[in-house]
Amino acid sequence: MKKIIYLLMVLFCAQLSAQQFNQDAPWMKELYLEKGAHYQPTFEEVQQYFNAYWADKDHTVKANGFKPFKRWEYYWQNFLNQEGKLPSSQQMWTAWENKNVFTQSFNNNTTMADMSNWQPVGPVTHTNTGSWSSGQGRVNVIEVDPNDADTWYIGAPAGGIWKTTDAGTTWAPLSDELPQIGVSGIAVDPANSSIIYIATGDDDANDTFSVGVMKSIDGGMTWNQTGLNPANSPTSMNDIYIHPTDSNILWVSTNQGIFKSIDAGVNWTQTLGGNMRDMKLKPGDPNTIYAASNNTFYKSTNGGDSFTPSTTGLPAGSGRLVVDVTPANPNYVYVLAVNGGFNYQGVYRSSDSGDSFTAQNTSGPMGSCTQGWYDLALGVSSTNAEEIYLGCLNVWQSINGGTSWTEINSWSNPSGPRYTHADIHMIRSFGGRIFVGSDGGVYSSNDAGATFQDHTAGIQIGQFYKVAVAPNNANKMVGGLQDNGGYA
Template identity: 35%
Template sequence: MKIKIIFYLFVIAMVTNFTTATAQEWFDKMEDQSANFFDVQKEANAYFEIHGQGRGTLYKQFKRWESGMQYQIDEKGNRIAPKTIYERVNKFEAQTSNRAQRATNWTELGPFNWKATSGWNPGNGRIDYIAVDPKNTSAIYVASPEGGCWKTTNGGSTWSSLTDGLTYMKIGCVGVDPNNSNNVFIGTTGAGLLKSTTGGTSLTPVAGGLPTNLNIRKILVDPSNSNTILLATSSGIYRTINGGTAWTKTSTVASNDIEFKPGNSSIVYSAGTSFYKSTDGGVTFVNVTSGITTTGRSFISVTPANAEYIYLVQAKGQEFGAFYRSTNSGTSFTSMVTGDPANGTNFFGYDADGKGTGGQASYDMAMCASPTVLDEVHIGGIITWKTTNGGNSWVATTVWSYPNNTGYTHPDIHALEYVGNNLYVGSDGGISLSTDKGGNFASISAGLGIRMFYRLGCSASDPAMVVTGAQDNGCSLLKSTGWIDWLGADGMEAFIDPTNSNNIYGSTQQGSLYK
């Protein structure tokens, strides 16, 4: 009997590991330009047959991707590279003499801000990356996967777009030269690298042997030599020593995150699903496993408060997996906490007590460390969490519904950046700021025109009325008096009664209809 029980437990464990791996596999393929659309579709649907389509299964994220990608493939399901689309549109524009005239016929209508609805709240739109100019912390750049790159020079009071003139708006990250604020690099998700020598106001493509279909996740400019730049990408790490004229691929392992050791740029850390260290400025990398007993989507943080410290956060499927700390520059790590909803340590779930199951760690995951207070670390998944003792214990600093008594940023955290006393959060709803270590947050998104619309409907009787449905930012109504946010969650199909414009209809994910 004991043998049978052990066998059944073994089978259950194997099935669980298989289905978790399968989820990560097809999710990663959504970003892989070489993966066939129909193959990804088949694998994902097989996964949903087992796990359903509910919260935390990544069904929403898959359907978003599927909806957009179906128009970017050939008849066999092979993807048309974003770089190819970018170049063909540019060629067409160059051959068309009245481009400037066409541009003047359009006016951006927004929305440029959001207002609370009830429970599920809208926001401006999704932000995947935040970069603060090291020489001027009032200058902040944000990257939106559908809304381009935006910049503020006054700490978020006003924003301006840097990419409205481009034909490709899928921006993944931004890197600012710590020695020269005019040098700004913008990484796209599929169309390569862009460079500006004017603080972002003008951009040119960077070639130098870089693949045209790179999904660039992070850009590091060496503070001791601005000609040395490292790129963390979905296909590995690329390095240049001449400012981007020529590039070398120094690692074939996909990297989510990359950091210099504070004060010593010859030491570089990288994390994909494991941890890697370089002692020659990123020329070679070695996998470090001492003390790290698990693998999974990972991010790293370092702190000038003690250059020897490294923090590594890791997912287990869609839930929180583990948090590790190194106190010897990555020679070895100590596990500080492992994820288990039963113990209240699923920090990537929906619940502020950590006891909820599920999460979306393949989609939303971020971390940063205080630059001045050792062992103060913030992580984000659905909501944000904080530790002040290096990971031994954690407390939720936000809750995804609004209003609440804990704190609020729009849920689904993609970016965390800590500069001085300012803690920035990038989410599906925009950018928020805390100046008290995560005690309180305020949105500084006003002015960002980055909302990603799925659908819109116009009034048959009032030309000024438009109703829209947006990714994770609900349904909104535009009238002659301005915008009205009236429904949260994922806004889908929306329309106005053709016989009575007072009757407005909106829908959310899974087909719920509201009036």
């Protein structure tokens, strides 16, 4: 990977702005409850509400959400303006564009042209040292080319989008010519695999804010803005889909609702308001679309032009809902719910395309994981409608439609055949293969979860906090990564 970096703009291009922490975190909910839904807090105010929330709680408990905030706080404390806030995504994007103009002018002067040639130094791979932190970096989203089962894409919270054409053996970056962006949603056109859309930003921790939906027509070699761009984009996005038979129709789920385009992304219309955390299309019927906010399930039967709440059988007072569907039974809709304290609330199933739900289990999996606002995943096998996976700290499996569950791996056992790094952000099934995106990378299982293979080698998405170089040998370096230990 070759990354163009200019020292003059390091402060502006390091990452696109994250004015505030994930708005679904409990202390952020309290802040907005008191200050108003559209209030723009200062960095110090966010710290105050965080400290008040944790004043009477044990932050040493694993998987409680304390660490994600402290990491965010550590990084962004150095980027405050005179008002104690961070600049908007539009300000950051404009600064990046101005930098490009300056650089072009600078390089046109042959006596001052930038001759630097930056090269990656890793980490490109990781070795299992017996540590629970074995991994390389967080993966938010995984997508498989609908026309080529060996071509996969992954999106990282601050490491952009990466592509493999050999089923995860080798990887190539696709966003080097962009500022450092996050990617939380990827859609590949089933009619033309060269057309790709990405929903930008980090939906889980706001390590980066969204700069809109971007589009490539050359397989990811170059990218262009769409009608949702830095000037008008919601600050967070997640799922994005292309109509399976009409490539002009798109849907994207954001923290400002569901947006639909009927002209391949040129223009977008908001068809549902609110903070949407998940969206799925009914297999075989793109007119039926499911969406979920933190506490309400919605259904559309007119291609996403309008949505109606569908709450029969679902619990009240949820803190977050996650949805999945399966072509193995298109009428099934599964919902994973956590309560207001982000503890496990239950798994629910609809057999009538989301009109009503039945509780499958309300007292089982997830253990002590209480950071469902940060990492929470649900995936149903694409070949077996009774085979379900959920993730928070670890991965759990059910083979009877969610009635009973088995924890199939543990973050503290990296030598196990089913190991996936802790903190599960995404579980998806493509062609019967189960994919997991976690704080440590991307993993897949071809044997119904009996084993998982780590495909992270070659993906350089580690989030470094600090790097030191030996004073007497420039080839000796050491650095610390978020969630993934230290490298030398």
